[in-house]
Amino acid sequence: MNQKLTLPPDGLERLFEVLKERGFTVVGPTVREGAIVYDRLASPADLPRGITDEQDGGVYRLKPRADGALFGYVVGPQSWKRFLDPPVKRLWRAERDGADFKIVPEEPDQETFAFLGVRSCEIHAMAIQDRVFTGGEHKDPGYEARRRSAFIIAVQCTVAGGTCFCVSMNTGPRSESGFDIALTEIVDAERHLFVVEAGSPRGREILAALDTRPAEADEMAEAEKRIAKAAAQMGRTLDTEGVHDLLMQNPEHPRWGEVAGRCLSCANCTMVCPTCFCSTVEDVTDISGDHAERWQKQDSCFTMDFSYLHGGSVRASTRSRYRQWLTHKLATWIDQFGESGCTGCGRCITWCPVAIDLTEEVAAIRANPPAGAESIKKGKP
Template sequence: MKNDKDRQAYVMQGSQDLRALFESIQRAGYRIAGPRFRDSAIVFEFLERFEDLPFGFEESQKPGSYRLKAAANAFYFAYSVGPQSLKAILHPARRKLFEGNRVGGHWQFTAEEKEEPPVALFGIRSCDLKALHELDKVFQGRNAIDAHYSRRRQGLIVVSASCRKPSELCFCTSMGHGPMATDGFDINLTEYLSHQRHEFLARPGTARGHEFLKSLDLRVADELAMDEEETVVRKARERIKKTLPTKGLPTFLKDNLEHPQWDDVARRCLSCGNCTMVCPTCFCTTVDDITDLRGEHTERWLRWDSCFNFDFSFIHGGAVRPTTRSRYRQWLTHKLATWHDQFKSWGCVGCGRCIAWCPVGIDLTEEVKSMKVTHEESYGHNKLV
């Protein structure tokens, strides 16, 4: 985005200007979804007031471990990502599709179509913004359009926040983005301390975002503020040590469907589905039909499902993927191989959630690397860099 007179970056003074932006979006009629502290984690849900935003937290993430702690310097966006993503806002874990009632001997069915205010996503990270683009392909691409997703997506405002301290499990740079969003947002915020002053550099990405910032009477960012933003992003990028070798990866995985590493990971995997629940791009669902005892009222509900569940692939004659090995292989190859066949992109955004929230700490980056090493030892050449 060019930093011309119509797209100037601005400096926001600490919490007072951040509050002003938050409340100006609310006054415009938007329902804000963003991070908050709850149940010893940073969760992503609808917020009622500015004070709901988390302040002064950072976290430690390791395979199978997530811990929040007080930050040495108090920031709003010092953490990386919690267990929830924006997926829960646009594609809720459970929602009613329709209900039916028996009236005078006949059934009348009513679709669940509630009028809702437009939504603003506040403080999302580059990885979740990338996930939003992938969900768009799933729910608004080709010939199948999810009406509920499209209603919430229409008019959506996105306020992203650059990562200050990516976790030990982040590998967004391997997936071609981060730690600062470069497009797809209305406003991007980079938080920093300048001479002990708490500030944000706010970059508008759209005319709509620019109008919100202009309404706050902010000062235009100078070279010092630009340098502060560059420093935050550079240090964040340097903190990202975890990598995923992606060159030739889709072909490599599809050529190694019988690799012994699938058996090795299956011995550790609990097939619990945690990885799919926290993943910002997993979209599998099933439906539940509910009836009352008198047979006069029925409801159909959509809810998240997981390819790790035995029944998910059940068809006439049995389950297509009866083993943990086959289900883990399906999940990993979809994210890193066949997603390319469907959507011409990665199904993984490098957020590291599946590693942190796996009860036994399975790390997909290490599984791929182990597969590569044993393949090279067996065949003596490198198909994956």
């Protein structure tokens, strides 16, 4: 077991310095336009101090909290994929070279990130995207380089949000692995400190450069108590028992039509999801015809264009697009990658403008399977 240490809140200043000395760009939570987003941080002063978030289906708002906590909220609209798999990126350029064209590959990024405030569900989401981008025959070299160099500073959740259900997905609230350092914030009338532990040799080396002391037994017990409290506070639950077969055996369930009646096909749920990875490519050229570029852009299975094949979209209805999304997340993702594509972060519920909630949709299908549910019909939209 890793030794637990104690770091005072002003120890975060030193943590920033040590990370910068080693060439890392520190990225973490900060308040912008009424939400907690992830951005490059200059110092701990950029963190959302004394702020919490209220979340429910289609509801997100920030509120003050009196204790000055630095991590007293859960996840916001963005995830770390914004940095590991940027939503818009140039893949290559082509320049006219006489009668021919010369392909100029994109230079690899030089920036190495230290991600501060990564939650357990987000560490699981990164591991899921690792399998997508680096687990198969065709790897994404940019993602692989950014991911391999990233330094992960986890923050153990001590509060849960109204749309969180990581306990159901077995992805939190405690980060057990996948981090370099993990912090648990303890803040009350008498004290404000972090119980910290290293999860890698790099993490041990960084912690050795900070002003820490061995954690007291009561501090470790308090940290555990706060994580257990978050586990007991989950805003949602999802019964995952047999969910793969439940969805695969109900492609014609009337609930798909009901949810399609509300769904705007806006794609918000896929944009905010930390595991969604779909993209499209777009070629652009200047008016001279001497210069062309290929750009990769984040895309969504909710757009008509995404499933456009010769002559039209394969998934022409909102019903078929919502069904595709949910069935992929909770069923066919398991067939593809050996695990669920959902970590229970709750973002798709919070940021759905009409409060569609995948936990409710699964429960509704489970509660009322149509008599004689057919096996999935291949090729039916």
